[in-house]
Amino acid sequence: MSGHLVILTGAGVSAESGLGTFRDTDGIWSKFDWRELATPEAFAAKPHEVHAFYNARRKNLVTARPNAAHQALAELEAAWIARGGEFLLVTQNVDNLHETAGSERLVHMHGELSRMRCTNCHATGEAPKELSSLDTCSACGSTGTLRPHIVWFGEMPLQMELIYSQLESCNLFVSIGTSGTVYPAAGFSQVARDAGARCIEINLEETDMSPVFHEHRLGKASEAVPAFVRETLAQS
Known part of the structure; x- marks a missing residue:
């Protein structure tokens, strides 16, 4: 086994662990208004409501456990690196299930969700179970400036320079x-394909981007991902 592998995971990986998806027809944003809970403007106007929403999401993580997909990806990472390959897992998920399963080369x-950020000094740290606008930043001493370390609507995703550099140099890209x-x-x-x-694609159903992929595997992540990992490891 060799080469450079980049994997992208989305909500479908964690859904089977009991964590609600955000954009599905019955997802979180079908029940809550993201404009009131997931923008910098919402946080500035109603910090107590925003904190309450994310405190509830954080509470859900306490009982959530990695499923077979998370575990298989951690196994793939360890084996891929041990055999001389380059590996990066990029996740759109804000939960910590990849880490809990053992993934290490990971970008959120x-x-x-388990971290917080200060809007004043930009320091980050582990979030308490209950984060509030009365909390004080230990780095700069400001009160009311701690927010969930979440990319809200209108904000730029994190570590994009690293992600694109990896996509442009990989020879295998897997979207799950x-x-x-x-x-x-x-x-x-498309970036990965253009780079050769x-x-x-591994998903419950085909997507708008499916025509870009060379291969499609349909099924639950907890079944399709371990099967893919077994085949990939067997080819080495």
Whole structure:
């Protein structure tokens, strides 16, 4: 096994662990107004409501456990690197299930629910179970400036320079459990393909970006991802 592998994961990977998706027809944004909860303007106007929403999401993580897809990807990472390959897992998910399963070479492009960030000094740190506008930043001493370390609507995803450099040099790109409708992640497959990578899509159903991929695998992430990993490891 060798080469440079980049994997993108979306909400479909964590859905089977009991975490609600955001954009599906019955997802979180079908029940809540993102304009009131997931923008810098909402946080400035109603910080207590925003904190309450994300505190509830954080609470859900306490009982969530990695499923077979998370575990298989951690196994693939370890084996791929041990055999001399380059590896990066880019996730759109804000949960910590990839880390819990053992993934290490990981980028959270949309932030992390378990972390917080100061709007004054931009320091980040582990978030308490209950984050509030009364909390004080330990780095700069400001009160009311701590927010969830989440990329909100209108904000730029994190570590994009690193992600694009990896996409432009990989020879295998795998997209798992993502709708392919949200940019910039929706364009990752085209960037990888233009760079000469083989592109594989694993999802419950085909997406708007499916024509870009060389190969499609339909099915639940907990079944399709371990099967893909087994085949990939067997080819080495």
